[in-house]
Amino acid sequence: xxxxxxxxxxxxxxxxxxxxxxxxxxxxxxxxxxxxxxxxxxxxxxxxxxxxxxxxxxxxxxxxxxxxxxxxxxxxxxxxxxxxxxxxxxxxxxxxxxxxxxxxxxxxxxxxxxxxxxxxxxxxxxxxxxxxxxxxxxxxxxxxxxxxxxxxxxxxxxxxxxxxxxxxxxxxxxxxxxxxxxxxxxxxxxxxxxxxxxxxxxxxxxxxxxxxxxxxxxxxxxxxxxxxxxxxxxxxxxxxxxxxxxxxxxxxxxxxxxxxxxxxxxxxxxxxxxxxxxxxxxxxxxxxxxxxxxxxxxxxxxxxxxxxxxxxxxx
Amino acid sequence: xxxxxxxxxxxxxxxxxxxxxxxxxxxxxxxxxxxxxxxxxxxxxxxxxxxxxxxxxxxxxxxxxxxxxxxxxxxxxxxxxxxxxxxxxxxxxxxxxxxxxxxxxxxxxxxxxxxxxxxxxxxxxxxxxxxxxxxxxxxxxxxxxxxxxxxxxxxxxxxxxxxxxxxxxxxxxxxxxxxxxxxxxxxxxxxxxxxxxxxxxxxxxxxxxxxxxxxxxxxxxxxxxxxxxxxxxxxxxxxxxxxxxxxxxxxxxxxxxxxxxxxxxxxxxxxxxx
Numbered sequence: 001x002x003x004x005x006x007x008x009x010x011x012x013x014x015x016x017x018x019x020x021x022x023x024x025x026x027x028x029x030x031x032x033x034x035x036x037x038x039x040x041x042x043x044x045x046x047x048x049x050x051x052x053x054x055x056x057x058x059x060x061x062x063x064x065x066x067x068x069x070x071x072x073x074x075x076x077x078x079x080x081x082x083x084x085x086x087x088x089x090x091x092x093x094x095x096x097x098x099x100x101x102x103x104x105x106x107x108x109x110x111x112x113x114x115x116x117x118x119x120x121x122x123x124x125x126x127x128x129x130x131x132x133x134x135x136x137x138x139x140x141x142x143x144x145x146x147x148x149x150x151x152x153x154x155x156x157x158x159x160x161x162x163x164x165x166x167x168x169x170x171x172x173x174x175x176x177x178x179x180x181x182x183x184x185x186x187x188x189x190x191x192x193x194x195x196x197x198x199x200x201x202x203x204x205x206x207x208x209x210x211x212x213x214x215x216x217x218x219x220x221x222x223x224x225x226x227x228x229x230x231x232x233x234x235x236x237x238x239x240x241x242x243x244x245x246x247x248x249x250x251x252x253x254x255x256x257x258x259x260x261x262x263x264x265x266x267x268x269x270x271x272x273x274x275x276x277x278x279x280x281x282x283x284x285x286x287x288x289x290x291x292x293x294x295x296x297x298x299x300x301x302x303x304x305x306x307x308x309x310x311x312x313x314x315x
Numbered sequence: 316x317x318x319x320x321x322x323x324x325x326x327x328x329x330x331x332x333x334x335x336x337x338x339x340x341x342x343x344x345x346x347x348x349x350x351x352x353x354x355x356x357x358x359x360x361x362x363x364x365x366x367x368x369x370x371x372x373x374x375x376x377x378x379x380x381x382x383x384x385x386x387x388x389x390x391x392x393x394x395x396x397x398x399x400x401x402x403x404x405x406x407x408x409x410x411x412x413x414x415x416x417x418x419x420x421x422x423x424x425x426x427x428x429x430x431x432x433x434x435x436x437x438x439x440x441x442x443x444x445x446x447x448x449x450x451x452x453x454x455x456x457x458x459x460x461x462x463x464x465x466x467x468x469x470x471x472x473x474x475x476x477x478x479x480x481x482x483x484x485x486x487x488x489x490x491x492x493x494x495x496x497x498x499x500x501x502x503x504x505x506x507x508x509x510x511x512x513x514x515x516x517x518x519x520x521x522x523x524x525x526x527x528x529x530x531x532x533x534x535x536x537x538x539x540x541x542x543x544x545x546x547x548x549x550x551x552x553x554x555x556x557x558x559x560x561x562x563x564x565x566x567x568x569x570x571x572x573x574x575x576x577x578x579x580x581x582x583x584x585x586x587x588x589x
Contacts, residue, residue, distance in 0.1 A: 028449070052445065052480075060438045060472035067442020070420065070428060072373065073449070090432055091469075095439060099420050099429040 001144050001176075006169035009201075010108040012144035013165050014039025016151035017076055017106075021047040024155060028068050030054060030077040032061045037167075038078035038108040058083045062091035062105070069101040074155055080114075081107035081164060085126035092162075097135045102158045106151070106165060111251035112279065112296055113168040113201060113289035122284035128256025130162045131229050137182075138229040140164040140258075142203035145174040146226055153182055164200060166251075168289040171204045173224075185232040187239070191219030194307045195239040198249035199225045199258045202277075202298065206249050209303035220307060231261050237270035245273045245310035249303055251293070254278035273313035275306040318361065322528050325395060326356040327586040330557050332391035332404055334584065338577040340408040343416070346567040347461060348388040350492040350525070350552040357531045358457055359392040362539070367397035370424040374454050377443045379428040381436020382461030382490065383417040384569070389426065390414050398425035434467025436460065437487060441477050444485040444545075455539060458487045463495035465506045471516065477545040478517025485545040486538040487518075490525065492554035496568045513547045525550025557584045 001007065020027050021043050033056045035041040044051035054061050058079050065075045078084075084092070084107040096103045107126065114122045130138045139154075139161060141147040147165065154161045173188065180186075188203070189210050198206035203224045210220040221239050225232070240246050246266065248259040259276030266272060279296050293299060329352050337343035359365070363376040380389050387407060394401045399413070406412035413422045417431030428439045440458035447454045464470065477485050491509065493500055500506055510520040519541050523530040531550065538546035554568070555561025558580040572580055 028446075050449065054472075054476055057469075057472040057476070059435075059469040060441075060476055063435050063438020063469065063473065064442035064445065064476065067379075067428070067439040067444075068446045069442070070439065071377075071443050071446030071450070073446055091435060091438075094432040095429065095435050 001172050003172050003175055005172045007144035007172060008167060008169045009141050009144060009147045009165040010039050010167060012147035013106055013108070013151060014042040016148040018042040018046055020151065020155050021050065024074060026072065026074050027155060028073045028075050030061055030065055030075065032056060032058050032079045032083070034079055040078050058088040059091050062088045063095055065103045066095040066101050069103045074102055076104045076106055078106045078108060080121060081110035081126045082121055082123035085123060085129045089129060093133050097133045097160050100135050100159055102160070104154045104161045104163065106163045108165040109167045110164045111166065111201070112284045112292040113166055113251060115167070115289045115292065116286050118286040119283040124253045124279045124284060125256065126164065127228055127252050127258065128260065131256065131261060135160055136229065137161045139227055140200040141226055142200060142224050143170055143172045143174055145172055145178055146180050149180040153180065157182070166201050168201065170201045173204055173207060180226070183227050183230045183232060185223050185225045185227065185235050187221065188224055189220065189222040191221050191243070193218045193220060193243060194311050195221045195223060195243045195246045196249060196303065196307065197223045197225050197236065197246055197258065197262055199228065200251055202249045202251050205298070205300050206303060208300045209307065212300065212304050213307055218307060218311060225258060228258060228261055231265055233265040233269050236262060236265055240266055240270045240272045244314040247275045247277060247303065247306045247310050249277045251298060252278055253281055255281055273310050275310040277303055277306045319528050322356055322360055324586070325360050326352045326528070327584060328395060329356055329388060329391040330584045331581060331586060332394070333387045334558070334572065334577055334580045336387045336391070336404050336407040337571045339405055341571050342408060343387055343571055344384040344569045345572070346494065346554040346561060346564070347382060347490065347492065348385045349556045349558065349561065350554050351385055351388050351459060351490040352556065353526050353528055353531050354459060354488050354490065354550055355388050355392045357528065357535060359396050361532060362535050363457065364454065365396065367425070370398055374452050376454050377427045377440070377456045379436040379440045379443070379456070379458040380418055380430055381458055382433065382464055383430035386416065386418050389418060390423070393423070393425040433461065433464035434469045437470050437473035440485055440487070441473050441480070441482065444477070444482040445480060447484055454484070456485050458485070460487055460489045462489055462491045462493065462500055462506060465489065466504050474513065474516040474518065481543050482545045483542040486535070487545065487547045489547060489549045490552055491549050492552040494554040494563060494565045494568065496565060498565045509549055517544060519544055519546045520549060522549045522551065525552035526556055559583055
């Protein structure tokens with residue numbers, strides 16, 4: 001994987017999972033009739049005896065995952081984020097998270113970048129739902145490099161994890177020496193004027209915005225907040241204190257997602273002006289991924305404008 | 316004593332525990348706990364391969380109480396079987412207790428699955444049965460279902476999957492007492508024809524009197540030796556079995572007896588108790 005190369009995080013997941021299958025004999029993978037598009041099909045082709053396609057039955061998917069995990073298996077299960085977090089919420093809450101079972105729910109096709117399928121398939125609230133569930137780790141990788149490392153780390157640490165993956169190709173932003181640390185954010189760029197805290201597919205756009213801002217004399221710190229829970233409150237507060245204002249950027253509702261999490265944390269740890277770039281409490285619609293991001297206020301220019309606004313509020 | 320009479324005495328002790336636990340807690344679900352006593356007693360004292368000294372033994376048979384509100388019958392059986400002291404039963408539903416209102420596998424020795432939200436246990440059992448097959452283990456997975464929870468769609472997702480995967484190591488028991496929280500199933504939401512439903516989903520189905528210990532044992536033996544497909548035992552039972560004023564009444568689905576009611580109930584159930 002080279003920096004700048006376009007790879008969807010779901011593709012990186014599929015490859016990482018297939019790689020794990022050869023190393024760890026207790027890894028079992030489940031899907032609910034979406035394996036060709038969540039990319040669990042790659043694992044299935046190599047390890048068919050450890051792959052179960054349960055059909056269109058997401059509640060059963062998570063229940064079977066719980067039973068396998070309770071019997072000592074390391075279980076990865078995939079479906080679209082809107083179904084994993086919504087359709088099967090109670091199963092995830094009561095049957096997986098409450099007993100702390102070793103199930104990794106790897107939810108693909110999150111956010112608006114699902115594109116043409118439209119609002120029924122675009123999860124704009126899954127981070128909010130998942131973040132509220134006790135015991136559950138919530139991860140949103142920014143690129144293929146980070147996705148691969150998270151999948152390995154999740155397999156190595158027992159317990160329930162939700163990993164949010166995307167359909168659309170996104171640029172690889174991390175180099176080969178990047179090491180994802182559980183529970184920590186990473187600082188991709190340092191500046192004194194504003195902190196941009198981004199996650200998922202929006203991290204690459206945050207970096208583009210920082211370039212544009214530099215051209216007009218605004219130096220931005222860019223944080224990749226890929227662990228939504230636990231949240232790296234210490235590093236967030238330090239960046240907020242150093243720059244005096246924060247802009248959050250996410251392909252998710254501004255309610256309860258990264259923006260909500262950052263506001264909750266900073267209100268207690270380091271109150272500074274915060275501007276939230278995200279979906280403004282609306283459902284999505286059909287369209288191409290890129291045009292949807294622009295239409296819903298998630299363009300690079302929107303991030304730039306939000307940074308100007310945040311900085312203006314500090315004076 | 317014969318095996319049947321031993322199990323009958325054990326069932327009587329479990330009934331006494333259930334009544335005392337729920338009366339002591341001041342809340343709980345006596346109706347559906349009492350109706351499943353013979354099924355649970357047969358499993359824990361005649362059928363399942365267990366070791367109370369090793370509750371985490373990987374090759375033990377598994378039990379999933381999908382109707383988690385019947386936790387008292389499970390706790391009573393586990394205590395009687397030696398997984399934890401019988402005295403601990405008095406802590407049911409109390410703050411800090413290992414005996415939560417609904418089963419918590421992380422707290423209670425011998426509890427194999429956390430349940431309580433209805434309709435989910437059979438999926439868990441399917442996962443456990445798949446794991447047993449992957450491990451090349453002969454362990455069996457037993458799942459006790461309520462009749463009311465068969466109204467949940469997920470049960471039938473799991474039933475379809477169990478037959479599709481040919482899980483001959485999975486045995487479900489339906490505690491068919493015919494009464495749910497709000498009243499008779501036949502009035503609220505009929506689940507008939509029940510055996511035909513399971514058969515249509517690819518299961519072997521037996522219908523028995525769930526309070527006839529010999530019939531329960533014979534059905535479990537038949538189900539255990541079935542290969543290639545999952546097996547269900549539809550046990551016709553009486554809600555609140557053994558206590559005249561509770562029998563057949565939805566009012567005792569989730570209500571605790573007071574002191575006088577407990578005394579009458581224990582007298583009707585009989586036995587020495589502890």
